[in-house]
Amino acid sequence: MTTLIFLSLLGFLVLFIGAFDYKKLILPTVIIGLIVAFFLNAMDWELTATSFYGMIDYNHYAVSFTGLMIVSVLLLMLVASYHFRNEGSHIADIYALMIFTLIGGLLMTSFSNLVMLFIGIEILSIALYILAGSRRLNIASNEASLKYFLMGAFASGFLLFGITLIFGVTNSFNLAEISDFVADTEELPTLFSTGVMLILIGFAFKIGAVPFHFWTPDVYQGAPTFITAFMATVVKTAGIAAFYRLFDSCFSGIDGTWFKILWIICVATILLGNITAVMQNESKRMLAWSSVSHAGYLLIPILALNELSSSAIFYYSAAYSIASITAFAVLIGLSKFQNDLPLDQYKGLAKNNPIMTTALVVSMFSLAGIPPLAGFFGKYFVFLTAMQSGLIYVVVIAIIGSLIGIYYYFKPLIYAFNNEGGSLEKIETNFAFNFVLMAGIVLSLLLGIFPDILRNLPG
């Protein structure tokens, strides 16, 4: 709970520092504030109590996911200090919006009432619509923002409609009461299943699963690269955490109504995401499609819904977030604010930029799922979860998907080690940027070699 209050105050503080134009103070404040927030969050580990009339249930699951999101935002802020090194005055506003987004994510992982879920999702989304359009004079950024806003508002409408129907049937927004209703009622009314389906659609949109993925490539490409990284990691983690929390606590007893549809969504997401990513020649679009396919892998534990699910989702999100942040950081290092980043711009990277190349190799290997990196164990735990629930076909399709994935994750590497057309100059970086790359490499290796440090956290 203290984390929520602290983050709100931090957001306001950053806004004030920006308003009084103390530019040098902004980044240190944000970094120190996020580190403090991380420890405040960790101190709530033993709390596990519902508070505020059962609005929030800050259990181990919520604490671990919030911790993961704070670490991701922290790494992204360090990248941002490099990304925005020449940028103008509104950095403080962008940092503040990112901190508010974190509050939305926190509510989405700790809600125990559908009203809190909706407010959390809206805080997250509204901040993102603006962040996607934060390069105001760039037409692609404007398009990304507007597209995301229109589609996102529509998806929120579906979610809200679903929540309304569920309230209409159960007369409660409270997760515990809804799950009691599901357990006590022998034949659930059709209206209830309709509500569940509408909520499912809303969530599938927010995490970018097929067939609600149409916004992903355009929005990911048009938004500033640093915001794209933010959307691919923190937002996806929050969305999937909320998805699992709701379906595990309320709708697990009625899997007959949503299981088949989620099965199709899951399989289609993995296949379409991976196959389309192969055909991309643009780095951000490729990473966007790869993030679509990873949403598919993250849906598998929700489909399986057994006692291994929460740890599998948590470990996979952690591995995926760290690898993605590293990959996007390399991309930010290479790019000079342009939207179009063709894959061959990696050409000749290896010779003069050892740290960036290592980071690129580690992140791509981790995303592809090659041992001993974290991404491999992420996939392994997800498949283990699925096998325990007997989802053999899903596992087979997911393995085919990852085999396709290996092909396109190797493309940037092949370019990076190709020196034919002359090699790239050494790219000027700063300490924070190199720190993120090193942290990404070390964390991916560390999580891969000792997967148990994180795996059993959410419990």
Place this chain on the structure above:
Amino acid sequence: MLTIAFYILSALTISSALMVLFSKSPIYSVLWLVICFFSITGHYILLDAHFLAIVNLIVYAGAIMVLFLYVIMLMNLNKESEPQKPVWLKFASVITGCLLMIVLAGALKGYSELPPAAITEDFGTAKGVGKVLFTEFLMPFEVASILFITAMVGAVILAKKHVND
């Protein structure tokens, strides 16, 4: 008496909502939408939700509709600039919309077996809403302030003239 009022209001709501869709000019659409919101306000009154009715009237029929009109006038929408959608897209949207309607109608059909919830003495009045808002729903009420500050900061980011523009 109440049933007759309900049917009249419902007919008004549905027909004005349809007129929103079928009006050629966006300004007429907005005006029909105002009527639609007015008749929904009537529904709230029939349901004893007086506070919600007034809020709906002030916020939706008042503030938001004025905003709508301003936006339409500022964007200078007319027939020539209206985007033409392909025919298959229109077909697809009609089919999906009808499917959703069938599902909802089917779900609502014969939906009277569940008992209606008991309502309290001060249900729907400003007093009752306030009481719920500041006890049970205090947390979402307070957190919504973050939502609004986010939207305001965002509006400033998008609208402000920056030094290096």
